[in-house]
Amino acid sequence: MKKKSLQDRFIGTIIPIMVLIVWFLSTQNNAVQSYVVPSPKEFAIVFFDFIFGNMQASPYSGKMLENLLISTLRVGKGFYVAGVTGMILGFLTGRVPLLRKMCDPMIQALRAVPGIGYLPLGMVWFGVGEENTLFLISLAAFFPVYLNTQEGASRVPEIYIRAGKMLGAKKMILFFTVIFPAAFSHVIVGLRLALGVSWAYLVLGEMTGVTKGIGAIMMDGRMLGHVDIVLACMVVIAITGKFCDWILVKLCRTFGRGLMEDSSNEG
Known part of the structure; x- marks a missing residue:
C-alpha cells in the first residue's frame, strides 16, 4: 500500500x-x-x-474514558453479531440461487424500513436499555455486510470454481480457498460500512434509556443545555470511529494477505 x-x-x-x-x-x-x-x-x-x-x-x-469503553464494547458486540450473520447469509444466498429467491425479498423489504422505525419494536421486545441498543446496532449493521458479501459471492468467476474443482477442492475447501478469497474485497467494504453504521445506531440506542455511554451523555447534555459536551461527544465518536475503521482495515489487509498466500500454497 x-x-x-x-x-x-x-x-x-x-x-x-x-x-x-x-x-x-x-x-x-x-x-x-x-x-x-x-x-x-x-x-x-x-x-x-x-x-x-x-x-x-x-x-x-x-467521565469520557469510562463511558467510551462502555460504548465501544456495545459497538463491538453488535458489530460482531451483524458481521457473523451477515457473512453467513450473504455467502449462502450469493452461491445458492434457491436460498436467494427465498430469503432476499424479505431481507430487502426489512432493509427498506429506516433503522429508527425499529426503535419502538425493540423497546417492546427488549425494554429500554442494553438489549435494545444491541438490537438496533446488530440490525442496522447487518444489511451492509449481507449485501456486499452476497454481491461478492455471486460474482466469483465460474472459471475459478472449475479450476478449484479440477485441483481437487470440494465443498468447504473450495469455499475457503476459492470463493472466500475472491469475494473478500466485497466483504471488507461491507464490514467497514457496518462499523460506521454501528457507531451511528449506538447513539440512537444509548439515547433511549441507558445510564452510561457516550450517547447517554449526549442526551443528558442536550437536556441540561450543555451544547459544548454534546459537541465533545461528537468529536470523541468521530475520532474513535475513525480509529476503529483504521484497525479494521489493517486487520482485513493482514488477513487478506495471509488468505491469498494460503490459497496459493493450496494451489
Missing part, C-alpha cells in the same frame, strides 16, 4: 482548518451565542476536562 505523502496529509487538513477559522470568527463578539455554539476556547476547556477531569468545567468532568 502506498503511503500518504506530506502533500496529501496537508490537503486533508485544509477543510478542518477552514471549519476552525469560520467557527472562531462566528463566535467572536457574540455573533453566535455560546449556548448555541461555544467558542473554540470554551469547547477546548470542556473537551479536555471531559477527558482528564482536572478542571471541573462541566458535570461530566473526567
Whole structure:
C-alpha cells in the first residue's frame, strides 16, 4: 500500500482548518451565542476536562474514558453479531440461487424500513436499555455486510470454481480457498460500512434509556443545555470511529494477505 505523502496529509487538513477559522470568527463578539455554539476556547476547556477531569468545567468532568469503553464494547458486540450473520447469509444466498429467491425479498423489504422505525419494536421486545441498543446496532449493521458479501459471492468467476474443482477442492475447501478469497474485497467494504453504521445506531440506542455511554451523555447534555459536551461527544465518536475503521482495515489487509498466500500454497 502506498503511503500518504506530506502533500496529501496537508490537503486533508485544509477543510478542518477552514471549519476552525469560520467557527472562531462566528463566535467572536457574540455573533453566535455560546449556548448555541461555544467558542473554540470554551469547547477546548470542556473537551479536555471531559477527558482528564482536572478542571471541573462541566458535570461530566473526567467521565469520557469510562463511558467510551462502555460504548465501544456495545459497538463491538453488535458489530460482531451483524458481521457473523451477515457473512453467513450473504455467502449462502450469493452461491445458492434457491436460498436467494427465498430469503432476499424479505431481507430487502426489512432493509427498506429506516433503522429508527425499529426503535419502538425493540423497546417492546427488549425494554429500554442494553438489549435494545444491541438490537438496533446488530440490525442496522447487518444489511451492509449481507449485501456486499452476497454481491461478492455471486460474482466469483465460474472459471475459478472449475479450476478449484479440477485441483481437487470440494465443498468447504473450495469455499475457503476459492470463493472466500475472491469475494473478500466485497466483504471488507461491507464490514467497514457496518462499523460506521454501528457507531451511528449506538447513539440512537444509548439515547433511549441507558445510564452510561457516550450517547447517554449526549442526551443528558442536550437536556441540561450543555451544547459544548454534546459537541465533545461528537468529536470523541468521530475520532474513535475513525480509529476503529483504521484497525479494521489493517486487520482485513493482514488477513487478506495471509488468505491469498494460503490459497496459493493450496494451489
